[in-house]
Amino acid sequence: MAEQQTKVLTSDWGGLNENLVASIYPIDRKGNKTEDTVVKCVFTDSNLELSTTWASPFENAGTQNVSPTLQQLVQSGSLSGLLSKVDGVFGSDLQRLAHGLEGRTSVTKLNSTQVYVGNQPAKFNVTALFRAWADPVKEVHQPFNQLMEWALPVELSEEGSLAARLLDQGLSYQSTFPSAAPVMLAVNYKGATYWPMVIENITKDTNAPIDRNGNFTELKVPMLLTTLTAIDRRDYKKFVSQ
Known part of the structure; x- marks a missing residue:
């Protein structure tokens, strides 16, 4: 049996270098092809964004019992001026203590250490170009409409509630998950x-x-494509192995 020929939907890019044409x-x-259809286009803009989440879970350690306002007064030196208005020995002692704390903070390398939380x-992000x-x-x-079809669910069931489907069809994966997700x-x-x-x-x-005739002669198509999961080093090496 002859192998089915791949259907290529694309604009005419002439002698443009193949590396500049996205498939x-x-x-x-x-990673196996599920359809014999390929859309080819030029990206006028493209960038791959990898986002790693880090957090400082200990950043408030040692400061929970100190109000933010008091910390600000101590570090800015405002507390010293405030205590200068207090009369008596204790007022003078407190004023000297406050003056010594001016410019100090409870933040340390330990309690500001970031820890890895996860990846998105x-x-x-790309902008695909088609022109005639x-x-x-x-x-x-044709190439644009194919991208739209791939972006949309294959089929959304018009059936009613899950309970009604179960009573009608019995328990099966078709009745529980009657719709087909995008490819x-x-x-x-x-x-x-x-x-x-x-x-x-x-x-x-x-x-x-x-x-x-009302047909588009040029279309710039902004798209956001995302991986199914967060990626690690092995995934990235898989991307660039070609």
């Missing part, structure tokens, strides 16, 4: 393949230029 295609969790999924030289439908509309994608760009990713946000510029 987007559906995959499973193991990686974010790939000869056929706006094939070069702009996972791989993005190959400039020698790196980022996967598995999903389209979290996609924008259609309805003010883009059109021809006399």
Whole structure:
């Protein structure tokens, strides 16, 4: 049986270097293609954002019993001036103590130490470009519409409540989870393949230029693609191994 030919939806990029043309295609969790369709486009803007969360859980250690206002008065030297108005021996002693605390703080390297809390999924912010030289439908509309389909759920069930479905169909995975989620994608760009990713946000510029038939002749498509999970070193090496 002859192997099915891959369907490529793209604009005409002429002799543009292949490394500058991004390829987007559906995959499973193991990175295998699930459809013989590829969308190719140029990214006018792109950046990969990795966010690691650190926190200082001990930053208030030693200061819980001291009010913030008192700490500010001590460090700024305002407390010394306030106590100068107190008469008597104890007032003078307190004034000298307050003067000695001027410029001091309870913050130390120990209680300001940050600890690793976690990672957010990686974010790939891109702006895909489609533009037509000869056929706006094939070069702009078809590749854009394919991206929109990949971003949307495959199917959302019109069935009612879970209880009603269980009474009607009995307990099964189809009755419990009747809808199909959006597909996972791989993005190959400039020698790196980022996967598995999903389209979290996609924008259609309805003010883009059109021809006399109302077809878009150019579309810039901002997208936010994110990984399914936070990534570690092995995942990043997997991205850039190509």
